[in-house]
Amino acid sequence: MSGTRTRNRWDEVFARRTKANAADGLTSILALANKTDLISFAGGFPDPSTFPGAELVGHFERLVADRDVSAFQYAPVAGLVGPRAFIADRLERDGTRPDEDELVITSGAIEALELLGKSLIDSGDLVLVEGPTYLGAVMAFQSFEATVRAVPLDDQGLDVDRLETAIAAHGRPKFLYTIPDHQNPAGITLANDRRQRLVEIARHHGFLIVEDVAYRDLGFTEDRLPSLWSLGPDVVVQAGTFSKTFMPGVRLGWGAGPPELVASMVWAKQNTDQCATALGQRLLEEYGRAGGLDAQARRSRALYGRRCALLMEALEAHMPDDVSWTRPRGGFFSWLELPNGIDGSAVARRAVDDGVAIVPGAPFFPGAGGEGNRAGGESNVRLSFSRVEDDLIDEGIERLASVIEHSRKG
Ligand SMILES: Cc1ncc(COP(=O)(O)O)c(C=O)c1O
Numbered sequence: 001m002s003g004t005r006t007r008n009r010w011d012e013v014f015a016r017r018t019k020a021n022a023a024d025g026l027t028s029i030l031a032l033a034n035k036t037d038l039i040s041f042a043g044g045f046p047d048p049s050t051f052p053g054a055e056l057v058g059h060f061e062r063l064v065a066d067r068d069v070s071a072f073q074y075a076p077v078a079g080l081v082g083p084r085a086f087i088a089d090r091l092e093r094d095g096t097r098p099d100e101d102e103l104v105i106t107s108g109a110i111e112a113l114e115l116l117g118k119s120l121i122d123s124g125d126l127v128l129v130e131g132p133t134y135l136g137a138v139m140a141f142q143s144f145e146a147t148v149r150a151v152p153l154d155d156q157g158l159d160v161d162r163l164e165t166a167i168a169a170h171g172r173p174k175f176l177y178t179i180p181d182h183q184n185p186a187g188i189t190l191a192n193d194r195r196q197r198l199v200e201i202a203r204h205h206g207f208l209i210v211e212d213v214a215y216r217d218l219g220f221t222e223d224r225l226p227s228l229w230s231l232g233p234d235v236v237v238q239a240g241t242f243s244k245t246f247m248p249g250v251r252l253g254w255g256a257g258p259p260e261l262v263a264s265m266v267w268a269k270q271n272t273d274q275c276a277t278a279l280g281q282r283l284l285e286e287y288g289r290a291g292g293l294d295a296q297a298r299r300s301r302a303l304y305g306r307r308c309a310l311l312m313e314a315l316e317a318h319m320p321d322d323v324s325w326t327r328p329r330g331g332f333f334s335w336l337e338l339p340n341g342i343d344g345s346a347v348a349r350r351a352v353d354d355g356v357a358i359v360p361g362a363p364f365f366p367g368a369g370g371e372g373n374r375a376g377g378e379s380n381v382r383l384s385f386s387r388v389e390d391d392l393i394d395e396g397i398e399r400l401a402s403v404i405e406h407s408r409k410g
Contacts, residue, residue: 017145039396041383042357044184044332048387050300051247052292059286063279071282075275078266079105079254083281086288087254091238094216095230101259102233104266105252107276109214109241112255112265113137113177115272116210116237117144119264120174128166128173130158132335132364132377134184134212137177146174148366155326157183157190160197167205175208180228182215182331185364185382189329192225199232208261209236215331217245217297220305223329229256237261242284244332245297250280304332307385307393314397320405325383332386335361337379342407344381347400350407356399358383 063071070080078084083105088098106112113136121127121144129138131150141148149170151163158178167173178198180190190198202209211228229238237257242250253276255265269275287293308328315325315334322339338344344360351358361380388396 017143038352038355038357039388039392039399040357041385041388041396041400042359043387044384045387046244046248046300046332047303050296050303051249052287052296055290055292056283056287059283059290062286063282068282071279073278075278075281077269077275078103078262079276080278080281080285083285086285090288091256095227096233098256099259102256102262104255104262104269105276105281106239106255106265106269107251107253107273108243108248109212109239109253110136110140111251111269111272111276112239112253113140113210113212114143115255115265115268116175116239116261117141117146118268118272119261120208121146126170126173128163128176129366130178130183130186131366132185132361132380132382133177133366134179134214135363137212138366141177142366149173150365151176153183153186153188155188157188157194158198160194160201163198163201167201172205173207175210176202177210177212178228179212179214180216181213181225182218182328183333184214184331185333185359185361186335187326187328187331187333188335189225195226195228195231199228199235202232202235207235211236211238213238213240214244216240218301218304218332219330220301220308221329234258242293245300246284246287246293250277250284252276252280252284301330304330304386307388307390308334310390310393311383311385311388311397314394317394318398318401320401320408323401323404332384334383334385336381336383338381338404339408340379342404343378345378347381347403347407351400351403354399354403356396356403358400 084103088103091098106115117140121141123145125146127141127146127148128151129148130153138148149166151166152159157180180195182189198209209228213227227238229236237255239255241253255262311334312327324337326335328334338347345362348358348360359382361377361382365377
């Protein structure tokens with residue numbers, strides 16, 4: 001009989017680790033990002049105008065016409081041979097070519113992080129992250145019941161002195177998770193001298209570095225610092241993604257690192273999705289080998305660089321003197337520091353009423369209590385400039401500045 005369904009409280013039977021993650025912030029951020037009636041600086045989404053067009057149709061048609069079984073069959077867990085070679089070639093161009101047993105193709109970078117969590121984390125293990133950092137990574141590590149603590153960032157990236165302090169206080173972590181290039185959410189890049197030092201610290205203490213290179217290919221200039229993986233392939237595992245340079249819809253990324261770690265990720269992947277999209281892997285390979293990916297990255301860098309410049313101009317023009325922000329050299333994000341006493345969550349809520357969406361800073365920090373968690377991002381907000389139309393940026397920032405001024409008055 002319809003209409004008389006009794007509802008069980010299924011949340012009562014959730015596992016402990018699921019309950020801990022139930023009130024996550026990511027879902028609400030993604031919901032905001034999809035609202036169309038707002039000027040949205042919320043989600044870290046690529047602009048749809050960067051997505052491949054007709055040239056991808058040609059590659060797809062050829063795969064179908066050739067009855068390319070590799071594109072339509074289950075793939076090997078670590079990825080198809082051709083796409084693996086394509087990714088290895090790109091990594092070689094970036095400093096280090098992975099050996100056969102040093103690379104796994106994943107369903108996006110988030111899966112690489114999940115597989116690392118599954119492989120490495122026992123309940124209560126210490127994982128260090130940057131404060132602030134990518135929320136999805138913290139959620140992935142916490143789902144394996146890691147104790148996640150943040151080490152502060154400054155304008156040169158992860159504060160390596162504070163990292164040493166954190167290790168002295170809390171002991172050796174299982175791993176340190178870092179986003180060295182055009183970080184999410186702060187838009188900061190790790191300075192060259194710190195990269196070398198970070199690798200040395202990891203070697204000295206014997207912990208692993210998980211390097212997330214999600215925005216590495218989206219620098220606005222030709223400057224490119226060495227990847228941590230190229231500096232320390234013995235202590236670094238790199239997680240990468242094609243979401244920002246190809247498209248998120250294809251769900252493709254990679255993990256590259258020491259063979260025993262990659263083997264463990266491959267083992268873990270066997271029990272999750274078994275293999276990343278074979279069709280996507282073949283499309284990426286064909287499109288990439290034909291030069292499509294490089295051309296797309298060039299267009300994307302120009303687009304995001306222009307939007308970032310417009311955002312910087314708008315912030316200069318409209319923000320009160322006591323608001324400061326980071327000046328990214330790539331990627332999607334700038335991180336705002338609000339005046340004393342103004343709460344980022346309250347600003348984000350009011351901003352929606354005034355037709356602009358932003359993300360408050362607090363969710364980008366793991367739970368309170370760790371080194372670097374004291375500030376906790378309460379007086380910060382993240383602005384993503386990647387998907388705001390050029391001609392709306394100034395208007396959006398003017399509205400946000402007015403919300404900040406009104407928040408001052410209570
Ligand atoms: C730093 C960082 N890593 C990983 C991801 C997730 O990438 P993917 O779509 O490949 O799972 C994101 C997406 O926002 C990100 O910002």
